[in-house]
Amino acid sequence: MTTTAAPEFVAEAMLPRPFRVVSRRQETGDTFTLEFEPEDGVPITYDPGQFTMLYAFGVGEVPISIAGGRAGEPLMHTVRAVGAVTDAICNLPEGGLVGVRGPYGKGWPLQRAVGKDLVIAAGGIGLAPLRSVVVHVFDNRDQFGSVSLVYGTRSPSELLYEEELRWWRSRFSIEVEVTVDRADAAWYGDVGVVTNLLPRITFDPANTVAMVCGPEIMMKVVARELGARGVESDEVFVSLERNMKCGIGLCGHCQFGADFVCRDGPVVPFASVMNRMTVEEL
Amino acid sequence: MSLDAVRNSELLVDLSDEEMAPLVAASSEVRFAAGEVIFEEDGVAETFYLIVHGKVGLELTSPGGAPLVIQTLRDGEMVGVSWFFPPYVWEWRARALTETSAIAFDAEQVREQCKERCELERQLLRSIAKAAAVRLHNSRTQLLDLYGSRR
Numbered sequence: 001m002t003t004t005a006a007p008e009f010v011a012e013a014m015l016p017r018p019f020r021v022v023s024r025r026q027e028t029g030d031t032f033t034l035e036f037e038p039e040d041g042v043p044i045t046y047d048p049g050q051f052t053m054l055y056a057f058g059v060g061e062v063p064i065s066i067a068g069g070r071a072g073e074p075l076m077h078t079v080r081a082v083g084a085v086t087d088a089i090c091n092l093p094e095g096g097l098v099g100v101r102g103p104y105g106k107g108w109p110l111q112r113a114v115g116k117d118l119v120i121a122a123g124g125i126g127l128a129p130l131r132s133v134v135v136h137v138f139d140n141r142d143q144f145g146s147v148s149l150v151y152g153t154r155s156p157s158e159l160l161y162e163e164e165l166r167w168w169r170s171r172f173s174i175e176v177e178v179t180v181d182r183a184d185a186a187w188y189g190d191v192g193v194v195t196n197l198l199p200r201i202t203f204d205p206a207n208t209v210a211m212v213c214g215p216e217i218m219m220k221v222v223a224r225e226l227g228a229r230g231v232e233s234d235e236v237f238v239s240l241e242r243n244m245k246c247g248i249g250l251c252g253h254c255q256f257g258a259d260f261v262c263r264d265g266p267v268v269p270f271a272s273v274m275n276r277m278t279v280e281e282l
Numbered sequence: 283m284s285l286d287a288v289r290n291s292e293l294l295v296d297l298s299d300e301e302m303a304p305l306v307a308a309s310s311e312v313r314f315a316a317g318e319v320i321f322e323e324d325g326v327a328e329t330f331y332l333i334v335h336g337k338v339g340l341e342l343t344s345p346g347g348a349p350l351v352i353q354t355l356r357d358g359e360m361v362g363v364s365w366f367f368p369p370y371v372w373e374w375r376a377r378a379l380t381e382t383s384a385i386a387f388d389a390e391q392v393r394e395q396c397k398e399r400c401e402l403e404r405q406l407l408r409s410i411a412k413a414a415a416v417r418l419h420n421s422r423t424q425l426l427d428l429y430g431s432r433r
Contacts, residue, residue: 196356
């Protein structure tokens with residue numbers, strides 16, 4: 001039996017809504033954080049970890065994780081300029097327009113983490129999809145046990161959300177550990193891979209949920225290290241990145257084994273994909 | 283020097299009290315101020331350290347440039363492994379990045395003990411090999427430049 005999505009649903013889901021850039025901040029040499037307000041006044045409500053399709057008019061459309069935008073706040077995206085579409089989005093001035101579809105996909109399992117310790121592990125721009133998790137934790141701190149953020153990036157000049165990192169650390173209600181692969185003389189923080197930070201944070205492996213986002217090799221290494229420390233692989237969640245096009249599980253561009261990442265992910269339990277993460281070219 | 287302070291290190295967790303006794307006898311407590319050099323690149327590896335609390339950077343120095351930190355070490359980690367293998371010369375410079383307390387071991391005394399105590403030598407060799415394997419794996423991962431642009 002074949003199923004067909006209702007045409008009205010498809011038509012609505014494929015129609016971008018115009019959003020206007022209300023702020024633009026350069027994070028690193030090639031990465032920008034932009035905030036958007038809807039032209040029609042109807043905000044997007046989302047779960048942390050979901051993504052939208054951002055359309056640079058006349059250039060093309062890309063999937064970008066939602067970095068923030070609680071009720072009453074603008075929609076926030078952090079975008080790295082790595083191609084024609086993302087270059088165009090990053091170069092939008094305040095007042096510029098983009099098309100937005102979504103939000104799409106499955107987000108981080110925040111309810112599953114209630115009452116448990118939470119390990120948030122980010123690598124590079126992978127902090128962007130986890131930023132809204134950190135914000136949610138601060139808004140609902142009493143719902144969680146110990147909470148730790150471990151963040152690894154290339155160099156001190158490529159840290160995202162530097163001001164917020166300082167603020168998060170200064171609250172002392174979550175542990176924040178940062179490391180870089182390469183350091184200059186002015187850096188007094190850690191140097192090394194992000195897994196080096198795991199022995200330094202506090203969590204009960206038997207009662208922990210971990211949320212991991214970064215390059216797939218990084219996620220695999222972190223998940224394995226968490227496993228070695230006693231965290232079950234079905235309590236470790238990773239955010240996959242594939243070539244999402246339609247965003248609603250129709251076109252198949254983002255197929256990853258039996259799953260469509262846009263519909264069945266991007267956030268998935270590591271246990272469900274760990275065997276696929278060693279398959280070449282998948 | 284208490285046995286517990288030495289045993290806190292994951293590297294020495296497999297040693298029995300009896301095996302650890304000569305290590306304790308060869309140890310002393312030390313403190314380093316932030317910025318203090320612990321040992322120099324190409325220096326004789328006559329003392330090695332276990333960090334009790336603090337942060338130590340392993341650095342590569344070059345003329346005309348600031349030292350490059352290649353790795354940081356924290357609580358429970360061993361500073362230096364070259365003391366175990368001839369010619370007993372440090373390959374990196376170690377510098378305390380924060381105020382650091384550590385346990386210092388007389389390397390020659392420990393090497394002499396290893397000649398007489400095969401089990402101590404075997405356990406130390408296993409611990410050092412494990413630490414070296416982890417550092418090699420981490421270095422390879424760093425070399426991948428995972429967070430670099432995919433352009």
